[in-house]
Amino acid sequence: MKPINDTFLRALKREQTEYTPLWLMRQAGRYLPEYNATRARLGSFMGLAQCPAAACEVTLQPVERFGLDAAILFSDILTVPDAMGLGLSFVAGEGPKFASPVQDEEAVSRLFVPDPADKLRYVTDAVVEIRRALNNQVPLIGFSGSPFTLACYMVEGGSSKDFSTIKKMMYTRPDLLHRILEVNAQAVTAYLNAQIEAGAQAVQIFDTWGGALSDRSFQEFSLKYMKQIVDGLIKEHDGEKVPSIVFTKGGGNWLEGMAASGADCVGVDWSVNLSKARQRVQDKVALQGNMDPMVLFADEETIRREARKVLDDFGPVGAGGHVFNLGHGISQFTNPDAVKILVDEVHSYSKQLHARDE
Amino acid sequence: MKPINDTFLRALKREQTEYTPLWLMRQAGRYLPEYNATRARLGSFMGLAQCPAAACEVTLQPVERFGLDAAILFSDILTVPDAMGLGLSFVAGEGPKFASPVQDEEAVSRLFVPDPADKLRYVTDAVVEIRRALNNQVPLIGFSGSPFTLACYMVEGGSSKDFSTIKKMMYTRPDLLHRILEVNAQAVTAYLNAQIEAGAQAVQIFDTWGGALSDRSFQEFSLKYMKQIVDGLIKEHDGEKVPSIVFTKGGGNWLEGMAASGADCVGVDWSVNLSKARQRVQDKVALQGNMDPMVLFADEETIRREARKVLDDFGPVGAGGHVFNLGHGISQFTNPDAVKILVDEVHSYSKQLHARDE
Numbered sequence: 001m002k003p004i005n006d007t008f009l010r011a012l013k014r015e016q017t018e019y020t021p022l023w024l025m026r027q028a029g030r031y032l033p034e035y036n037a038t039r040a041r042l043g044s045f046m047g048l049a050q051c052p053a054a055a056c057e058v059t060l061q062p063v064e065r066f067g068l069d070a071a072i073l074f075s076d077i078l079t080v081p082d083a084m085g086l087g088l089s090f091v092a093g094e095g096p097k098f099a100s101p102v103q104d105e106e107a108v109s110r111l112f113v114p115d116p117a118d119k120l121r122y123v124t125d126a127v128v129e130i131r132r133a134l135n136n137q138v139p140l141i142g143f144s145g146s147p148f149t150l151a152c153y154m155v156e157g158g159s160s161k162d163f164s165t166i167k168k169m170m171y172t173r174p175d176l177l178h179r180i181l182e183v184n185a186q187a188v189t190a191y192l193n194a195q196i197e198a199g200a201q202a203v204q205i206f207d208t209w210g211g212a213l214s215d216r217s218f219q220e221f222s223l224k225y226m227k228q229i230v231d232g233l234i235k236e237h238d239g240e241k242v243p244s245i246v247f248t249k250g251g252g253n254w255l256e257g258m259a260a261s262g263a264d265c266v267g268v269d270w271s272v273n274l275s276k277a278r279q280r281v282q283d284k285v286a287l288q289g290n291m292d293p294m295v296l297f298a299d300e301e302t303i304r305r306e307a308r309k310v311l312d313d314f315g316p317v318g319a320g321g322h323v324f325n326l327g328h329g330i331s332q333f334t335n336p337d338a339v340k341i342l343v344d345e346v347h348s349y350s351k352q353l354h355a356r357d358e
Numbered sequence: 359m360k361p362i363n364d365t366f367l368r369a370l371k372r373e374q375t376e377y378t379p380l381w382l383m384r385q386a387g388r389y390l391p392e393y394n395a396t397r398a399r400l401g402s403f404m405g406l407a408q409c410p411a412a413a414c415e416v417t418l419q420p421v422e423r424f425g426l427d428a429a430i431l432f433s434d435i436l437t438v439p440d441a442m443g444l445g446l447s448f449v450a451g452e453g454p455k456f457a458s459p460v461q462d463e464e465a466v467s468r469l470f471v472p473d474p475a476d477k478l479r480y481v482t483d484a485v486v487e488i489r490r491a492l493n494n495q496v497p498l499i500g501f502s503g504s505p506f507t508l509a510c511y512m513v514e515g516g517s518s519k520d521f522s523t524i525k526k527m528m529y530t531r532p533d534l535l536h537r538i539l540e541v542n543a544q545a546v547t548a549y550l551n552a553q554i555e556a557g558a559q560a561v562q563i564f565d566t567w568g569g570a571l572s573d574r575s576f577q578e579f580s581l582k583y584m585k586q587i588v589d590g591l592i593k594e595h596d597g598e599k600v601p602s603i604v605f606t607k608g609g610g611n612w613l614e615g616m617a618a619s620g621a622d623c624v625g626v627d628w629s630v631n632l633s634k635a636r637q638r639v640q641d642k643v644a645l646q647g648n649m650d651p652m653v654l655f656a657d658e659e660t661i662r663r664e665a666r667k668v669l670d671d672f673g674p675v676g677a678g679g680h681v682f683n684l685g686h687g688i689s690q691f692t693n694p695d696a697v698k699i700l701v702d703e704v705h706s707y708s709k710q711l712h713a714r715d716e
Contacts, residue, residue, distance in 0.1 A: 171655070213628075215634075293520075
C-alpha cells in the first residue's frame with residue numbers, strides 16, 4: 001500500500017515529485033530531548049533497540065516533530081554480528097565492543113548466517129509496530145551495515161582509527177576476510193528481506209568504513225558484497241517496488257561503480273559536488289545527500305542558504321531523482337530548532353524549483 | 359648544487375629517472391628504535407623539534423637505515439601557530455593543545471605573521487645543519503601545514519573529530535576564518551621561503567584536514583590559500599628549481615583543482631587509483647603516493663606485491679613523474695624491516711619498468 005506521502009519513494013524511483021523529500025541519517029538520536037527521555041527509561045542503547053515498543057516510539061519522534069518525508073527504523077548496524085553470538089556491548093565513551101572478535105581461521109569457521117526470525121525477531125517486530133504506528137503517513141526505511149563495515153567491527157573487536165587488524169587480514173589472508181564477507185552478505189540479505197517482509201518500504205546499506213579502503217580493495221572487499229546483497233533483495237512487496245540505497249562515506253571516488261551496483265540510489269557525503277556526481281552517474285540512479293551536518297550549528301540564514309546550495313547543485317530534477325539528506329549522521333549536539341529550519345527550507349525552496357521544472 | 363642522488367627532484371620535474379624515487383611521510387618517527395632513543399634523550403616532542411642537532415639526527419636516521427631518496431626536515435606543522443604565541447603543548451595520548459585557541463574577533467585580530475628569522479630560527483637552523491650532515495647525498499624536503507589545516511588546530515584548540523568549532527565559524531563568520539587563513543598563508547609562505555633559503559630543495563604543503571570540507575568550501579577555504587602560497591614561493595635557489603608538492607588527505611575529488619594550483623606535484627592517498635588520477639591531471643604535474651600504510655603490517659610477499667601494484671597503476675612513466683610514497687604517514691607500529699622490503703621492491707621493480715620504458 002502506498003503511503004499518503006510517497007514523495008521519498010517516488011524520488012528514489014526518479015518519478016516526478018512536488019518537492020524534494022528529506023530525511024536525516026541518525027534522525028532519531030541524542031540531539032532530541034524526547035529521545036533521551038525514552039532512552040533513559042530503557043536504561044541502555046541496546047535495551048532501547050531491542051524493545052519494539054520503545055524503538056517504535058523513538059522512530060516516530062523526529063517524523064512527528066519535523067514532518068520528515070520518511071521514517072527510518074531505530075536500530076544499530078551491529079545487531080547482525082551480535083546475532084552471530086559475538087557478544088556486543090556498548091561501553092560509555094568507548095563505543096561498541098565485541099567480546100569475541102573474529103581474528104583467526106577458527107573464529108571465522110564458527111560464523112553463521114543468523115535466522116532473522118529467531119535472534120533478530122525484535123527488529124522485525126519493531127518494523128511491524130512502527131508501520132502500524134505510522135499509519136501509512138510516510139514510508140519506513142529499513143537498513144543494515146555493509147558486509148565490510150560489519151567486518152571492521154567484527155575483526156577489530158570495536159571501533160578503530162586505522163583498521164590495522166582487518167587490513168592486515170585483508171592483505172595477508174584475503175581468503176579469510178572473503179569468508180567473513182560472504183557470511184555477512186548472506187546475513188544482511190536475509191536480514192533486509194525480513195525487514196521488507198515485515199513492512200520496510202525501502203532499504204539502505206550503510207558502508208560507513210568503505211572509504212578507508214584503497215581503490216582496488218573497495219571494489220573487491222566492499223562494493224562486490226553490496227552488489228550481491230542488492231541482487232538478492234526482494235524487489236517488490238505488497239504490490240509496491242522496494243527501492244534500495246547504497247551509501248559509502250568517503251566513497252566519492254567510486255560513484256560510477258556504486259551506481260552500477262543495481263541499487264536505485266547512491267548516497268553521497270558533502271565532499272562530493274552533486275552536480276558533478278549527477279553527471280558521473282548519468283541519472284541512472286537517484287542521489288541522496290549531501291549537506292555537511294555541521295551547517296546545522298550555524299544561524300538560520302546560513303542553514304537556509306546552505307540547504308538551497310545543495311538543491312541548486314543538484315539542479316533541475318528532470319530525469320534524475322534527489323533525496324535531501326545530510327552527508328553523514330546528524331551530530332548529537334545539534335539544536336533541534338535548526339532541523340525545523342532545514343526542513344522548512346528544503347520543502348519550500350524545492351517546491352519552487354520543481355514548479356519551475358515542469 | 360645538485361644532490362648526488364637527484365632522482366626525487368627529477369621525478370618532481372617529470373624528467374627521466376632510472377627508477378621511481380621514494381620517501382615516506384613521517385619517515386622519521388616512532389616506529390624507529392633509534393628515533394625513540396633520541397626522543398627519550400630530549401625528553402619531549404617539541405624539545406626534539408626545537409633542538410637543531412637532534413632534529414638533524416632523527417632526520418637522517420631513516421635515510422641512512424633504508425637508503426630513501428629524500429630526507430624530510432624533522433619538525434611539526436604546528437610550529438607556525440606556536441610562533442604566533444598560541445601556546446602549543448603536547449599532552450600524552452591526547453595530541454596537541456593550544457592554550458589560546460582563536461575563536462573570536464579579538465583573538466583573530468591579535469594574529470600576526472611570525473618572522474621566521476626570529477621565533478622559527480630553530481627550524482632554519484635545523485635545515486642548515488641537516489644539509490651539512492646530508493653532505494649532498496639526497497635532497498632535503500621542507501614542509502608546512504596548509505593554512506586550513508593549521509586553522510583547524512588554532513580554532514578547535516587541538517585535534518577534533520567533527521571540526522564543529524571551525525565549521526561553525528566557516529558557515530557563520532566566513533570573514534573571520536578568511537582573516538585567519540590570510541595570516542596563515544602569509545606566515546606559511548615566509549616560513550617555507552626561509553626553509554628554502556636555508557637549504558630545503560623541495561617543499562610540501564600538508565593539507566591533512568582539507569578532506570573534511572565540502573566541495574565548495576574546499577576551493578574557498580583550503581585550495582585558494584595553498585595556491586596563494588605556491589604563487590609566493592621562491593622558485594629557484596642556488597641555481598636549482600625548487601619543486602613544490604601539495605597533499606590533501608581525502609582530496610581525491612579535487613585533483614584537477616590541485617593540479618592547477620601551480621604546484622609541481624600532487625600527493626594522493628590510497629583511495630585514489632593512480633592510473634585514473636594521472637588521466638585527470640593529464641601529466642601536467644607529477645603524482646606522489648599512494649600505498650596504504652597498513653600494507654606494511656603484512657608479510658614480505660604481500661608488501662612486494664602491493665608496491666608493484668602502485669607502480670603498475672601509475673604505468674609507464676612517459677611524460678609523467680611519479681614519487682612513490684604512502685598515502686599517509688607511516689604508522690608508529692610498523693616493523694622497520696617492512697620498510698626495508700618496500701624500499702628494495704620499489705627500487706628494483708621500478709628499475710625494470712623504467713628500462714622497459716626507454
